[in-house]
Amino acid sequence: MLYTTALIASVAACVAAVNDNTWIAPTASDRRSPCPMMNSLANSGYINRDGLNVSMSSIETALLNVVNLDPAVTALVGAVAIKASTTGYADTLNLDDLDKHGIIEHDASLSRGDWLDGKGDNHKFDAAIWTNTAAHFTGDTISIEDMAKARAAAVARANATNPAFNFGAAQLQGSTLECSLILGVFGDMTDGNANTKQVRTLFEQERLPFEEGWTKPKERIVISGIQNLSKKLLAVAV
Ligand code: HEM
Ligand SMILES: *[C@@H]1O[C@H](CO)[C@@H](O)[C@H](O)[C@H]1NC(C)=O
Ligand SMILES: *[C@@H]1O[C@H](CO)[C@@H](O)[C@H](O)[C@H]1NC(C)=O
Ligand SMILES: *[C@@H]1O[C@H](CO)[C@@H](O)[C@H](O)[C@H]1NC(C)=O
Numbered sequence: 001m002l003y004t005t006a007l008i009a010s011v012a013a014c015v016a017a018v019n020d021n022t023w024i025a026p027t028a029s030d031r032r033s034p035c036p037m038m039n040s041l042a043n044s045g046y047i048n049r050d051g052l053n054v055s056m057s058s059i060e061t062a063l064l065n066v067v068n069l070d071p072a073v074t075a076l077v078g079a080v081a082i083k084a085s086t087t088g089y090a091d092t093l094n095l096d097d098l099d100k101h102g103i104i105e106h107d108a109s110l111s112r113g114d115w116l117d118g119k120g121d122n123h124k125f126d127a128a129i130w131t132n133t134a135a136h137f138t139g140d141t142i143s144i145e146d147m148a149k150a151r152a153a154a155v156a157r158a159n160a161t162n163p164a165f166n167f168g169a170a171q172l173q174g175s176t177l178e179c180s181l182i183l184g185v186f187g188d189m190t191d192g193n194a195n196t197k198q199v200r201t202l203f204e205q206e207r208l209p210f211e212e213g214w215t216k217p218k219e220r221i222v223i224s225g226i227q228n229l230s231k232k233l234l235a236v237a238v
Contacts (some may be wrong), residue, residue: 148236
């Protein structure tokens with residue numbers, strides 16, 4: 001009887017652990033991506049923790065519920081992302097499919113190395129590269145100007161170290177979009193001013209920074225808001 005009770009209790013604990021949104025580091029076989037947001041969502045079970053066969057609709061729902069991101073934004077990025085899918089299903093991807101260079105993945109990331117014809121690591125967090133970026137985040141908040149300078153530094157670093165550096169209009173747009181998302185999610189859609197500690201947590205720990213005081217943005221993050229921030233980022237003289 002006691003044995004049965006203990007067994008039931010341990011099964012219940014196990015079910016609770018996988019169903020709730022506790023942060024759990026990925027295991028060696030879990031798939032992860034070059035995107036700190038996707039990885040954080042997976043680490044907290046908002047999308048499949050194993051990173052396998054993740055449906056676009058589950059990504060849309062997670063980003064809407066957790067980040068207040070308009071599904072139209074996810075659909076826009078997702079339509080490109082799905083081209084990298086290796087799952088055999090039209091509407092799912094494995095998170096590491098996003099590593100594929102030239103779909104969304106690009107050179108001059110803020111926290112990752114360049115693809116370098118397969119010789120580089122373009123997907124895993126790289127502390128040295130991130131240190132180069134975060135050197136521009138000296139205040140409690142990250143302004144549009146700080147982010148523009150950090151992005152320019154990443155471009156300069158990659159350009160100086162990657163003989164096959166490829167950074168045209170599409171890569172510039174993608175990288176600017178990523179920076180705008182960070183400014184908007186951890187700051188506001190007008191001036192950015194993203195919370196530095198929260199942004200560092202997302203990149204360095206791949207964890208949504210609730211413990212650092214972050215809450216879901218009150219206003220829905222829409223395409224026009226991201227375009228506003230992108231324009232402002234591109235207007236900074238660096
Ligand atoms: C609120 C939503 C999102 C945020 C805040 C976000 C944030 C970011 C950031 C900051 C980066 C740049 C990392 C770096 O330069 O080191 C990035 C990269 C990336 N993201 Fe996301 N992302 C979001 C949604 C998505 C979605 C929906 C997808 C696709 C399913 C996606 C796929 C990617 C990919 C493939 C990269 C690699 C780009 C590179 O080479 O640096 N992201 N993301
Ligand atoms: C993958 O996702 C598809 C579409 O949602 C589903 O039909 C299929 O059963 C899933 N396959 C596995 C192995 O989980
Ligand atoms: C990379 O460096 C070259 C040589 O200095 C320069 O002409 C080019 O504009 C740089 N590319 C970018 C994207 O900054
Ligand atoms: C974008 O900027 C315009 C012009 O300043 C403003 O009217 C609009 O409300 C902004 N959109 C968002 C979603 O913040």
